[in-house]
Structures are given as structure tokens and as C-alpha cells.
Amino acid sequence: MTVNLEGSARTRALGRRIADLLRPGDFVGLVGELGAGKTLLSRSICEALGVPRERIASPTFAIVHPYDGGRIPIHHADLYRVEDYDELYATGFLDLVSEGSALIVEWIDRIPEAAPAEWLRIELEHVSPQARSARITGFGPRGEELARALAPS
Numbered sequence: 001m002t003v004n005l006e007g008s009a010r011t012r013a014l015g016r017r018i019a020d021l022l023r024p025g026d027f028v029g030l031v032g033e034l035g036a037g038k039t040l041l042s043r044s045i046c047e048a049l050g051v052p053r054e055r056i057a058s059p060t061f062a063i064v065h066p067y068d069g070g071r072i073p074i075h076h077a078d079l080y081r082v083e084d085y086d087e088l089y090a091t092g093f094l095d096l097v098s099e100g101s102a103l104i105v106e107w108i109d110r111i112p113e114a115a116p117a118e119w120l121r122i123e124l125e126h127v128s129p130q131a132r133s134a135r136i137t138g139f140g141p142r143g144e145e146l147a148r149a150l151a152p153s
Contacts, residue, residue, distance in 0.1 A: 001151050005124075005132040011037050014134060014150070015044025018120075021149050022049070024072050024100040026142065029108030029115050032124035037132050038106040041124065042076050045104055049074055063091055066101070073101035079114070080107045088114055118142040 005011045018028065022045070030038040046056045050070030057065055064077045075096050082088050088111050096103060108115055115121075118140030125133050138147030 001136050001147060003134045003136060003150070003152060004127070005037065005134055006127075007130055008037075008040060011040050011132065011134075012044040015041050016048040017150055018146075019045045019048030019071075021146055022072060022074075022102045024102060026102040026146070027116050027119035028102070028104045029112075029119055029121045030104065030106045030124065031109045031121065032132075033126070036124035036126060038124060041122070041134075042104045042106060046070070046074060046076060064093060064096065074104065075101050076104045076106075078106045079110045082111060085111055085113055115139070120146045 003014060005014060022028070028045070030041060032038050043056050046067055047053055049067075049072060051067040051074065052069075055067060056076070063079070063082065064075050067074050067076065077093060077096075079088065082091075088094070093114065105114070108121070120143045121137045121139065123135040123137075125135070127133050136147050136150055138144035
């Protein structure tokens with residue numbers, strides 16, 4: 001399923017919809033070239049979950065940022081600078097997948113084997129300077145449930 005995101009307001013609205021559906025244990029993997037909107041979508045999800053805007057940082061250099069104090073605990077990860085599965089394993093990232101928090105992972109396509117069996121994949125693409133599209137795919141029963149719930153009505 002593909003959703004059109006004309007303007008950043010639509011990306012933020014998608015983030016709010018995702019946040020409304022998330023529960024501990026959910027995994028959202030984001031794919032897209034630089035500037036496609038992965039970080040905007042991640043921030044929008046975190047804000048909608050109740051994480052104060054000033055606490056939300058890009059995890060590019062830290063790899064993972066944990067956030068609590070919102071509706072559910074959430075970890076926001078960025079795999080852009082991670083070379084391979086072994087390096088990711090050494091960070092302890094894989095322990096987070098089994099924790100009681102939701103995970104948002106930017107650049108999951110760099111290390112796809114890091115995704116669990118049940119997850120939601122969102123591939124963002126440039127359509128124009130102000131517009132993006134989001135191709136949403138669910139894997140496993142929970143991922144498919146999330147994807148269906150995000151389908152335009």
C-alpha cells in the first residue's frame with residue numbers, strides 16, 4: 001500500500017497515526033534515501049507518543065536513543081553508520097528487540113536481518129521537492145495488522 005505525503009504536515013500526520021497504534025514490542029523499520037523524511041516521521045511518532053520535542057535527538061552518532069515518559073517506552077535507532085550485523089550485535093541493539101518498548105529504526109535496509117519476524121516497513125521516496133510517498137508493508141501478523149490500520153479509508 002502506498003500513501004501520498006504532500007508536505008511535511010502529511011508526514012507528521014502519518015507519524016501520529018502510527019503512534020496511536022503502537023504498543024510495546026512493535027518494530028517500525030524506515031527505508032529511504034537521505035532527505036526522504038525518515039527522521040521527520042520518527043520524530044513525529046515520538047512526539048505523538050508524548051516524548052517532549054526537546055528530548056528527541058537524531059541517533060545517527062549514538063545509534064540508539066531511548067525515550068520514556070510517553071504513552072509507551074520507545075527506542076529510536078539509526079543504522080546509517082553501522083557496517084554490518086556483527087557490529088550491530090556488539091552494540092546490544094538486538095536486546096532491545098525483545099524489551100518491552102517499541103522500536104523505530106531508520107535505515108533498516110542496511111541490516112535487514114536486524115528486523116524481527118513481525119514488523120512494519122515504511123519506505124519513503126521523493127516524489128517532488130515538497131512531496132513524498134510512503135510504501136507501507138507489514139510482516140507477520142502484527143506487522144500486517146498495523147499496515148491494514150494505516151491504509152487510507
